[in-house]
Amino acid sequence: MWARLVNKSLQNQADTRLRQAWLKLLGLTWLSFLVAESGHLTPLVLVLVLGVTVVKGRWVIDEFMGLKQSLGTRWIVSLYFYLMTAVIGLGMLWSPV
């Protein structure tokens, strides 16, 4: 009986964590949408939006993809994601307009 209770409790914790990650991702997307609607791109806004993007990517890689325990794969996917976010940021920052 105790084993079942512990089992259930741990499963519930994991389910709650996954659900929380999902809700936070939706919230951050809403924040990005508000920024898009404001229509003013300043360097500060750029850093905020890309910061939100990095956090979202981090959660998808760790929580949804489950790469936390797969160090090699996690390293490659994370590197790609950070690199692309940085390239997008630099591309926007140094854009002529």
Place this chain on the structure above:
Amino acid sequence: MQAPLARQEDLCIAPCRQAAGGHRPGSMAVWVFIYAELFEFGLFFLAFLVAKWHFPQEFHQGPMQLNTLTGFINTLVLLSSSFFVAQAMRTIKRGETYLCVRWLCLAVAAGVGYCVIKAWEYQWNESMGIHSRTNYFFATYYYLTFNHLLHVMIGTCTLLLVTGMTLLGFFSADDHEGLEGAASYWHMIDLVWILIFPLVYVLR
């Protein structure tokens, strides 16, 4: 009957069978395919930024003519679909096949929903007089988003296939590598969209 003790993967949110070098969800072949897809999209992002450098005025005005709401809704839909797939992986690891099928059905529905919303967005663009040949911004916008749409279609069909296979008993708590591969591919599609959304819709 005594319930089995929680296994390592049940304690984690997503697949994480601990091995010497860690557990990679899905086969090596699937991951080579995923890396190739990521590389392809990386080139698309670079092409977008190079075009932006050459045609700054078009890339400054273009995003303001887009329907940001559809991009926002599609982001919510894709993130939710990834959540459904992650839940499906958790349930199959617990041996709850029918629950897994339900989560997968939700993910498939989200995939179809994404395609419908994207089709509506393209139709809305048409009604506003926006085409792939309007200017360089819209050419790269269509190139990037249509390519992603194709990947969503392939991913949705793959999810539909593994849903059927799960229903037929091809996957179990001990053997679900094929399902993990499909899940990883779907998450990759979501990850790429997380980059496309700010690039095309937000940073303008």
